[in-house]
Amino acid sequence: MKEQILIIDFGSQYTQLIARRVRELDVYCEIHPFNHLPEIDASVKGIILSGSPCSVRDQDSPRLDLGQYRGQVPVLGVCYGAQLLAHVSGGDVLPAAHREYGRAVIQVGDEDSSLFAGISSGSQVWMSHGDTIVRIPDNFNILASTESVEVAAFKINEELTYGIQFHPEVTHSEDGKKLLYNFVVNICGCSQSWTSESFVDSTIRDLKFRLGNDKVVMALSGGVDSTVAATLIHRAIGDNLYCIFVDNGLLRKNEFESVLASYENMGLNIKGVDAKEQFYTALKGLTDPEAKRKAIGKTFIDVFDHEAHLLSDVKWLGQGTIYPDVIESVSVKGPSATIKSHHNVGGLPDFMKLKVVEPLNTLFKDEVRAVGSVLGISPNILKRHPFPGPGLAIRILGEVTAQKVAVLQQVDDLFIGGLRRDNLYEEVWQAGAMLLPVQSVGVMGDERTYENVVALRAVTSIDGMTADWAHLPYSFLADVSNEIINKVRGVNRVVYDISSKPPATIEWE
Incomplete structure (x- = not known):
């Protein structure tokens, strides 16, 4: 069973950064909003409670029954997470005399604490909070303070439950990564076995089992995500993966030819489709950005649907979805408001009854590149800048x-x-x-x-x-x-x- 750290998101701008730091320790973790939590099973070795723009004193602030976790697995509350632990346990959280935002220096009061092992007084940390913990319950023990914050870190007696008022995930906290290592590895006991190599091995094995002899169709763009996803699927099912690269007339100079050549050298089963005129016709007379995006999206689906129907018995659609896309679609406050149509054209018409396979949907962009490197994909592709799906049209x-x-x-x-x-x-x-x-x-x-x-x-x-x-x-x-x-x-x-x-x-x- 894959071990993991569960990160409970209360809406902080830094939540993804916590996950990235934990992943850098070769430990798998997942972010889930506090109001959409999964069942906790034996794979969860510890829990991190994120920060939040809210105050625990607000009536409609994010709340959670923490009693179901405390004492069962180690818990680390960060900023709002620490204040919530103190508040629900009978402590007092009040507005700070001055909003504390920026660098501070901690004094470690309990040098024997497992959380602060190897971290000395004088270490710089990053504060970002409007409230502060002014009184802790009797069963709380202060681990560290700063000049203006008495309760900068605490532990609950008889539990592996901790709270810190600062943000260890930002680079301004000098020993932040060390603190997260202490929690994730020393306290939670994670084995640091989640590497790019292990991801490749386990993903190809899972894809072989899941897809069997089924056929998969996938649209490639020449970008990092779709290329790495296609390579993983190809390693699992070979030529049962059918790739389609559409020239929408909005690519960079000579990109259609160069990308096709690079994919053929990788052994991918790919077909190039020249659809430039269809896209130019669809865009004729349009000036509104959103109208252009929608026209491109619809035309792409029409072209892709036509090409997919030339194949027989296709069961799956491969996609290069990565973890930030997944997190964004299930945010703390529900799906985020549409600012504009996504750069990458997604979605299929209802009449295409395909199951979706997304082998990268647990990875961040830097992890996708690391996996691509393990797979031997050319640095020219892996280091390529992001390029929007609508291309030069926008x-x-x-x-x-x-x-x-x-x-x-x-x-x-x-x-x-x-x-x-x-x-x-x-x-x-x-x-x-x-x-x-x-x-x-x-x-x-x-x-x-x-x-x-x-x-x-x-x-x-x-x-x-x-x-x-x-x-x-x-x-x-x-x-x-x-x-x-x-x-x-x-x-x-x-x-x-x-x-x-x-x-x-x-x-x-």
Whole structure:
């Protein structure tokens, strides 16, 4: 039975980060919202209670019967989780005199504590809370304090139940990973056996058993997630996996041919479909971003459905869904509000009666790349920047035409090629060019021009949830701007986007 840590989510922005840190210890964990918890079985070795934007004093704050876990398995409450443990046990949680946000230094009061083994007084931690625990019940023992927070950490007597007021999962907490190691490995007794190699072995074994001799159809995009998922399925069932790569006319320059060639070299059973004209027809006259996304999604489903029906006896649909997609769909407050249609086209019409297989739906993006490396997939694919499912259509503001796509493909190719040439590509999370629906005056040679403006966008990020604009060297920006204006007919001005996410999104539409 696979051992795991259960992370109970009360809505903190840091919950996914807790999971990532636990996974870095080679221990499997799952996040579940407090109001959608699974049955607890022997595989659960410990429980972590997340933080929350709420106050335990609020009438409608997230609540949970913690008595069903305490004393059964070790429990660690983080921030709100610690306050909840204190509050329901009869302690007092009140508003802090000043909202405590930022760095603090802890003084370890119980150096014999298993939770603080190897962590000395003076260690820096990260605080982020508006309430504070001002009184603990008699059966609580204070483990650590800071200058302004007396109860920075505690243990409940006769139980392996702990609470900490700070966030060990953020890098600002110097010994945060050590504390999580102490809890997960030393206190919970997890064996640190969940590695990329073990994931590959167990997943291929499970896929063989689950799929048997059934046929699977899967749409590939050339991206990391779909490629790794397809490779796992292919290792399990061989040529019973049928892959379809659709050229929607919105790919990067020469991408259709290069991706097909790379997949064929990997031994995947793949068919390329040229559907450019269908997509251009569907996009004709559309300028609204959401309307463009929906048109692309519908056309993709029509094309994919047609190709899938040319195959006989297909039982399964393979998908490259990863764990953040799963978490987002079952959030603390239910499915999150739709800000825009997802970058990756998903869903099938009701008349396609296929079962879904998603071999990566427990992995984060960095774990997907690690699994891909174990599978021997080329670094050129694994280190590829994310690319939106609607492709260049959401980087062309306004109506999409074949002519505009051709212009943007050239600009994008020079930008991405420049990043690679100057060894900047791997320093950036995602990069691309936008074709703006404006023209500007310029002078080229002795002639006055009135041509297109393009915006270059490059960001740094860990997971794409938040992002900062990449501080690319001025010399690089000058060179690539000059190259674009000289080589791409119809462009006479290049600008660089210096907006972070939030408030701006990575894509412009």
